[in-house]
Amino acid sequence: MTIMLVKDAVAAIVAAALEQANRDGVINVDAAPDIEIERPNNPEHGDFATNLPLRLARAARANPMQLAQLIAERIQPGSEIGSLEPAPPGFINFKLSDEWLQQQVEAVLAAGDGFGAADVGNGRKVMVEFVSVNPTGPVHVGHTRGAVLGSALANTMQAAGYEVTREYYINDAGSQMEAFYRSVWTRYQQALGREAQMPENGYQGDYIAEIAAEIIEAEGPGLLEMPEPASIRRIGDIAREKMVTVIRDDLDAIGVNFDNWFSERWLFQNDDAPASDYDRAISMLRDGGHLAERSGALWFNSIALGDDRDNVVVRSSGEPTYFASDIAYHYNKFSGRGFDRVIDIWGADHQGHVPRMKAAVSALGVEPENLTVLISQMVTLKRGDETVRASKRTGDFVTLRELVDEVGMDACRYFFLARAASTQMEFDLELATRESSENPVYYVQYAHARNASILSLAAERGIDFSAGDVSLLTHPNELALIRTMLRLSELIVQVAENLEPHHLPHYAMELATAFHHFYENCRVISANPEDNELTLARLKLVGAAQVVFRRTLTLMGMSAPERMER
Known part of the structure; x- marks a missing residue:
């Protein structure tokens, strides 16, 4: 059973139990609805839940709680399922077994950079x-x-x-490009001392003059001697390629x-x-x-x-x-x-x-x-209470390059991803550069850096944790971290199917929080010889967590620093 299929495995178990109940004659339905498996909002209710009994009640002409009991009685806890119970008003809640969770640490390490990969796309x-x-x-x-x-x-x-x-x-192609070409042509003429009027729909901003200056440096004044249409065409071709290069380089600066x-x-x-x-x-x-x-x-x-x-x-x-x-x-x-x-x-x-x-x-x-x-949707830049509107270089907007220079690539990517595309957003420049837990980018990357420092210390001390016994991972914070790690597999499918990448940074925060709680409550490298076996097991968990951190940050296009520079 791969990590990817846990949710589907629970659905299959429920489907088999419903089929058995039909065969036993205790539930009679001609066509069962699709089985939906969700994560409960309250973790105390378990890892997964299904509302199938509620949705079956009318067709089966039975009380939802009675249906839940009849289905639950036909489910035997197995390698993935540790326990299950019917819950009002007609749910069945499932809790994953600790033993299965522990073994997933090995599965994550084995998957490496491919952790969470799915085949829902089937190569389409x-x-x-x-x-x-x-x-x-x-x-x-x-x-x-x-x-x-x-x-x-x-x-x-x-x-x-x-x-x-x-x-x-x-x-x-089209009228906007023609206006751009004529704008550069105008600045080219003006820079060479010829009077020229900027077209009514021309492009302002220093970057137009900069392109014209570069063309003069490369081509000299000779384009003034050409017929105007040919000169504009030549300048346009050069300007377009220069602008595409600028765009390509700017996007590369944020890893796009x-x-x-x-x-x-x-x-x-x-x-x-x-x-x-x-x-x-x-x-x-x-x-x-x-x-x-x-x-x-x-x-x-x-x-x-x-x-x-x-x-x-x-x-x-x-x-x-x-x-x-x-x-x-x-x-x-x-x-x-x-x-x-x-x-x-x-x-x-x-x-x-x-x-x-x-x-x-x-x-x-x-x-x-x-x-x-x-x-x-639209983006508003804020610096404190002040709205940032314009750039001298472009004339009327703040460029990608200016934003990256101020806050860095990782902050750009995290903050733009953190809101659904359909919602307008404010980008807080001060928050994006703050080196504290208030800044989600810092908080997530600090968790990874803390993770890396533990593994670095183990390497310095020559500790080989490859034989660590994951069955020793029984602390609630250890198991909570594993549960959080495994959610990435479901999230990849959710993002791909619903086209909602904004879930990735929120998951990164949850992963970082789970790791910080683990670190604060579970000493990893202990000086006590009696804890050697537990140290090896916890180092193995830290290694698996690093895999998930790197995978998550890579999907978001962010770096995974091993130390935080101040």
């Missing part, structure tokens, strides 16, 4: 596409939240058995990496293929009767597919809209590259685009539930 191909901001400026704090959420979610889904691709969609950087331009290129992805997608929609000509523009009939209004895909000028690009991009994801599921993480300003995107994939022959869009 999943794309997680996140950040994907236009390369017109640096990544700001709002984008950073989505970056961290996407990164941790992808890590966890991979641990749950999915084949995950992390993708950044480079929006390098991608398997693929996908250019929007690729959607419109034919190369050796008979048609581009854009052409194929539009043709498919037209053949399906989903497009209509109105006032010279091409409209997608979204209303017929559940949206509240129809949407333009090609303007009367013949220029595709952003929506048209999104349709082609999702055609590429599902039909072109064969992803079974796509998860997009968008900013709060894209909330209204979700229904039309669902309608579009449906029109492309894809089940809408195979596309999930997570909305990452």
